[in-house]
Amino acid sequence: MNMVRRHRHHHFLVVPYPVQGHINPALQFSKRLLSFGANVTFLTTLYMHRRMSSTNSSTFGLSILPFSDGHDAGFTASASSEYSLYFSELRRRGTDFVTDLILSNAQQGHPFTCVVYTLLQTWAAEVARGFHLPTALLWIQPATVFDIFYHYFHGYGGYIDGKTSDPSSYNEAIIELPGLAPSLVLAPRDMPAFLLPLSSKFTPVMFTLFEEQFRYLDMETKPAMVLLNTFEELEAKALRAVDDKLNLNMMPIGPLISSAYLDGRDLNDASFGGDVFHSSDDDHYIEWLESKAEMSVVYVSFGSVCVVPKKQMEEIARALLDCGGPFLWVIREKGKVEGREEEEEEELSCMEEVKMKGKIVKWCSQVEVLSHRSLGCFVTHCGWNSVMESLVSGVPMVAFPQGVEQRTNAKLIEDVWKTGVRVDHSVNEEGMVEADEIGRCLDIVMGNGEKGNELRKNAEKWKFLGREAVKEGGSSNKNLRNFLDDVGEECLLNEGVFFIK
Numbered sequence: 001m002n003m004v005r006r007h008r009h010h011h012f013l014v015v016p017y018p019v020q021g022h023i024n025p026a027l028q029f030s031k032r033l034l035s036f037g038a039n040v041t042f043l044t045t046l047y048m049h050r051r052m053s054s055t056n057s058s059t060f061g062l063s064i065l066p067f068s069d070g071h072d073a074g075f076t077a078s079a080s081s082e083y084s085l086y087f088s089e090l091r092r093r094g095t096d097f098v099t100d101l102i103l104s105n106a107q108q109g110h111p112f113t114c115v116v117y118t119l120l121q122t123w124a125a126e127v128a129r130g131f132h133l134p135t136a137l138l139w140i141q142p143a144t145v146f147d148i149f150y151h152y153f154h155g156y157g158g159y160i161d162g163k164t165s166d167p168s169s170y171n172e173a174i175i176e177l178p179g180l181a182p183s184l185v186l187a188p189r190d191m192p193a194f195l196l197p198l199s200s201k202f203t204p205v206m207f208t209l210f211e212e213q214f215r216y217l218d219m220e221t222k223p224a225m226v227l228l229n230t231f232e233e234l235e236a237k238a239l240r241a242v243d244d245k246l247n248l249n250m251m252p253i254g255p256l257i258s259s260a261y262l263d264g265r266d267l268n269d270a271s272f273g274g275d276v277f278h279s280s281d282d283d284h285y286i287e288w289l290e291s292k293a294e295m296s297v298v299y300v301s302f303g304s305v306c307v308v309p310k311k312q313m314e315e316i317a318r319a320l321l322d323c324g325g326p327f328l329w330v331i332r333e334k335g336k337v338e339g340r341e342e343e344e345e346e347e348l349s350c351m352e353e354v355k356m357k358g359k360i361v362k363w364c365s366q367v368e369v370l371s372h373r374s375l376g377c378f379v380t381h382c383g384w385n386s387v388m389e390s391l392v393s394g395v396p397m398v399a400f401p402q403g404v405e406q407r408t409n410a411k412l413i414e415d416v417w418k419t420g421v422r423v424d425h426s427v428n429e430e431g432m433v434e435a436d437e438i439g440r441c442l443d444i445v446m447g448n449g450e451k452g453n454e455l456r457k458n459a460e461k462w463k464f465l466g467r468e469a470v471k472e473g474g475s476s477n478k479n480l481r482n483f484l485d486d487v488g489e490e491c492l493l494n495e496g497v498f499f500i501k
């Protein structure tokens, strides 16, 4: 039977946590579902919906639905308690909205057949379960990070806490987890931030939400469906590190990146890459890149959330100037942050020189930049989307992790995939990475030495494998098709149950 026809009856409700790092992969995932003939309703907050409104979603048949999380002008917090309040309000309002939505769609004859949610949105899965609807978690971090959390909440919490409790052994203590060791041995400095003792004021809130997520998966009566933005070839071992527990069905379906950048198909679709914030056309950064030699530009970006202290920015600026080559640096505008208060900061001391030698933008289309032939290196905070985008573009990295799971990603980049060099955070007592250390990494990645050549060769390898995975017949493509079949079968079994409710 024709693949598209088989999946036409599916109607997915996709519920990502409302920040760029979740929305981007969830949008790409939704587009893949549409290409298989499924219907998709994409839920987001009013605030994010306004920012997304210029994307041409109707062309792709995607229905984007806004709801109010109570912060229609955006949310910022300066304390953990504010975050807690935000999450409980989001959960309360989201639960009411999704309950009504599921009921009204069923009454109108367009019932949902599955709810897909990202981390921190466990409430959406709980609502779906109340209606006996299948759910799938879209895990937007690497499989390795999933495994670490899984083990933490399944018997290894005390072991990990014991290893991370002494800050003086952050670089040395050895953490070996089943399915990952011996090929991947972690130190505390490689662990996700939420598992480190009070690494940020948001840790307790986040920790609780992660715990809730894993408890929810445990309560599933059938193997819980976990779709991961990674691919088989990239994390073959990690994808099997927890599957002996038989209660998880881990399905890698990535890289979740617009096909416009993966294979040049669907070019009209480039602007629908999930770019929630829009770069200004006045910046002319693509023209600027055009004027640069092949693989000569250093691109610097720390994602959509993290706030880099001014002192650290000064060190980065000095390193870029010392490096001598052209650079494109994203310095976000104040206020373009979710969940964080930004303080007024005066301009960098060397801003004039920086602007003369490099190009500063407030935002750019990162996938477009990374796929430009002039790119030589990406200095990244190691957010998972940025890492995936860099991998599939074949751009080697200077890994400059900040928080969340970025340290683990940096470890994988440097030691497993060998496509980048990680800055050493331990050199400076204040925790700043000094210009010389950044310069050391830039020299390696941009240089023509043995190490630089090896990084570029590996980057090419992952670019090829990542693109193969999502092609027709590729590993991720097959997994997505199997997922649709599984959901279809579950719907047939459940038919009737839903309507009795």
Ligand code: UDP
Pocket: 020, 021, 022, 024, 275, 301, 302, 303, 304, 305, 306, 330, 362, 363, 364, 365, 366, 367, 382, 383, 384, 385, 386, 387, 389
């Ligand atoms: N991004 C972008 N333009 C920028 C900076 C970031 O399009 O100037 C996009 C980037 O392509 C990625 C997302 O924002 O898809 C950031 O997600 P990531 O997981 O890397 O980091 P986060 O923002 O969640 O920390």
